[in-house]
Amino acid sequence: MQHSAKLLRFLHSSIFTTSERAAEQNCLSLLQLCNSLPKLTQFHAHLVKVGLHANPLVLTKFTHVSSHLNAVHYASSVIFSPEPTSQCYDTFLFNTLIKAYAETNNSKHTAIHYYTFMLSCGIRPNKYTYPFVLKACAGIMDLRLGQAVHGSVVRLGFCYDTHVLNTLVLMYCSCENGIDFGEKLFDEMPKCEPVSWSVMIGGFVRWGMSSEAVSLFRRMQIAGVKPDEFTMVMVLSACTDMGALELGRWVESYVEKEKIEKTSELCNALIDMYAKCADIDKALRLFRNMSKSKRTTVSWTSMIVGMAMHGRGLEAVSLFEEMRRAGVAPDDVAFIGLLNACSHSGLVKEGKRYFNSMTNDFGITPRIEHYGCMVDLLSRAGQVKEAMEFVHRMPIEPNPVIWRTLITACRVHSELNLGETITKELITDEPMHDSNYVLLSNIYAKMLNWEMKSTVREVMEKKGISKVPGSTMIELDDGIYEFIAGDKSHGQDEKIYEMVDEMEKEMKRAGYITTTSDVLLDIDEEDKEGALNRHSEKLAIAFALLKTPRGTTIRIVKNLRVCTNCHTATKFISNIYNREILVRDRNRFHHFKDGFCSCKDFW
DNA sequence: ATAGGGTTAG
Numbered sequence: 001m002q003h004s005a006k007l008l009r010f011l012h013s014s015i016f017t018t019s020e021r022a023a024e025q026n027c028l029s030l031l032q033l034c035n036s037l038p039k040l041t042q043f044h045a046h047l048v049k050v051g052l053h054a055n056p057l058v059l060t061k062f063t064h065v066s067s068h069l070n071a072v073h074y075a076s077s078v079i080f081s082p083e084p085t086s087q088c089y090d091t092f093l094f095n096t097l098i099k100a101y102a103e104t105n106n107s108k109h110t111a112i113h114y115y116t117f118m119l120s121c122g123i124r125p126n127k128y129t130y131p132f133v134l135k136a137c138a139g140i141m142d143l144r145l146g147q148a149v150h151g152s153v154v155r156l157g158f159c160y161d162t163h164v165l166n167t168l169v170l171m172y173c174s175c176e177n178g179i180d181f182g183e184k185l186f187d188e189m190p191k192c193e194p195v196s197w198s199v200m201i202g203g204f205v206r207w208g209m210s211s212e213a214v215s216l217f218r219r220m221q222i223a224g225v226k227p228d229e230f231t232m233v234m235v236l237s238a239c240t241d242m243g244a245l246e247l248g249r250w251v252e253s254y255v256e257k258e259k260i261e262k263t264s265e266l267c268n269a270l271i272d273m274y275a276k277c278a279d280i281d282k283a284l285r286l287f288r289n290m291s292k293s294k295r296t297t298v299s300w301t302s303m304i305v306g307m308a309m310h311g312r313g314l315e316a317v318s319l320f321e322e323m324r325r326a327g328v329a330p331d332d333v334a335f336i337g338l339l340n341a342c343s344h345s346g347l348v349k350e351g352k353r354y355f356n357s358m359t360n361d362f363g364i365t366p367r368i369e370h371y372g373c374m375v376d377l378l379s380r381a382g383q384v385k386e387a388m389e390f391v392h393r394m395p396i397e398p399n400p401v402i403w404r405t406l407i408t409a410c411r412v413h414s415e416l417n418l419g420e421t422i423t424k425e426l427i428t429d430e431p432m433h434d435s436n437y438v439l440l441s442n443i444y445a446k447m448l449n450w451e452m453k454s455t456v457r458e459v460m461e462k463k464g465i466s467k468v469p470g471s472t473m474i475e476l477d478d479g480i481y482e483f484i485a486g487d488k489s490h491g492q493d494e495k496i497y498e499m500v501d502e503m504e505k506e507m508k509r510a511g512y513i514t515t516t517s518d519v520l521l522d523i524d525e526e527d528k529e530g531a532l533n534r535h536s537e538k539l540a541i542a543f544a545l546l547k548t549p550r551g552t553t554i555r556i557v558k559n560l561r562v563c564t565n566c567h568t569a570t571k572f573i574s575n576i577y578n579r580e581i582l583v584r585d586r587n588r589f590h591h592f593k594d595g596f597c598s599c600k601d602f603w
Numbered sequence: 604a605t606a607g608g609g610t611t612a613g
Contacts, residue, residue: 166607268610301611
């Protein structure tokens with residue numbers, strides 16, 4: 001009798017368990033049907049009704065689904081409702097929650113918050129937890145926090161796990177001055193698969209250390225680790241940064257040869273590389289050959305930005321229209337590219353229309369960059385007064401970039417007194433920013449006020465402000481060369497400087513007159529003309545004329561904007577030496593041919 | 604049942 005009661009109890013409990021499990025399964029499949037927030041809310045009601053609102057597994061899945069509906073907050077409000085039922089908390093649930101916040105913009109701090117909350121609840125993190133937490137640290141670029149988390153990783157013994165290690169390197173490489181720690185960690189870890197290499201190569205690219213990125217890629221090949229599509233994206237990114245077209249072409253053929261999967265991201269990286277390494281038509285061909293389903297907003301934006309950089313504004317605009325017809329939603333970045341295209345091509349009316357359409361038709365709130373594009377658009381078109389009014393009407397505080405755009409416009413369109421006033425205000429706000437002084441000096445040069453111009457230089461010297469040195473990169477068959485102004489580190493300096501002198505003679509014979517108003521401030525006045533001849537792009541062009549076959553195109557990449565003087569000189573050189581010269585400056589391409597530039601002297 | 608790296612602008 002006692003025996004059968006026991007059996008009965010057992011049966012009862014197993015029936016209960018079975019039915020609870022059935023309810024749980026039922027909930028999980030119901031959750032899969034929740035493809036909208038209202039449905040999820042309905043589901044939540046159901047959850048309470050069947051008493052599974054504290055079931056860890058169901059709540060985890062609930063979190064997952066909410067995050068896909070961009071509503072993680074809803075999940076956390078359910079989990080941590082006014083009466084928290086802490087028995088439902090487990091590691092898996094917290095991991096999912098931290099992951100969701102770590103992968104959402106502007107929510108990295110919340111991810112960290114739930115990590116610390118998890119610890120305070122006495123829930124032990126596992127090796128799955130740390131990649132998410134470290135990703136959040138990387139996202140907010142918080143080195144000290146990342147280091148603290150690293151400490152916990154070591155204490156809990158997760159520092160031998162490959163995934164955790166890779167995310168640690170990622171975290172260090174994402175934080176300012178942290179790349180050294182990242183590199184040290186990378187050097188010490190086992191490196192048998194491409195992920196660690198990709199992270200480290202990406203770290204170098206992120207901080208503009210592109211040649212280090214390429215050397216590391218070479219080390220990876222020597223180590224016999226097969227690169228994958230992620231690695232190739234990173235290497236392409238380095239090529240793009242350096243303007244290394246030949247290296248980029250090699251990457252493309254390598255991808256073909258090794259049958260590396262051409263994901264959207266890899267195609268986009270290739271398109272961007274070709275566009276920014278001066279072969280915009282090849283970029284367009286790649287884009288056209290990309291299957292329509294693979295073309296993302298980034299693909300379209302890369303093409304629009306590329307066309308804008310090459311001064312092909314009308315084509316950028318028609319690509320934008322085609323993108324709309326293709327049903328791909330433009331984002332805020334696409335509009336920056338589009339407005340830039342309008343600006344560089346003098347399409348004022350179109351630019352204004354698109355700026356309004358951005359908010360009205362696409363619901364995108366303009367950011368400071370978009371306002372900057374509009375100020376640039378009006379300024380370049382000579383509408384300085386309108387640009388000023390636009391700045392005063394802007395609903396957000398103008399930043400120094402906006403003021404500098406206006407100041408340049410004042411100088412170009414001879415509103416010198418206004419320009420002087422704004423620049424002085426800007427210097428009060430930003431006393432250590434070198435280009436503010438250069439702007440002021442340029443305005444005085446145009447006013448022919450040499451006394452004030454030299455005062456500006458004295459002030460700069462007294463405050464210990466020096467100008468960012470101009471540098472130019474050039475890729476030849478045997479590698480990439482970098483020149484800085486007055487450079488004498490290339491072993492062939494004598495020949496290069498002889499060539500510069502010869503160029504100068506030929507240009508003068510052709511009627512070239514040196515103008516010195518844009519001369520850098522850190523150069524002695526009496527040496528103005530000589531200094532201009534030593535600008536890095538002149539050195540690079542002289543080097544290219546010496547080292548490359550007659551008639552071939554010369555491609556160079558500058559870190560700053562090209563100065564008026566070098567611009568004029570390069571036009572002359574393209575004519576005298578019968579060379580096409582493609583110059584990528586900080587903002588755009590200049591295509592010099594037969595004494596003319598594609599920018600039509602408007603940049 | 605939750606693991607690691609990516610492209611556009613600034």
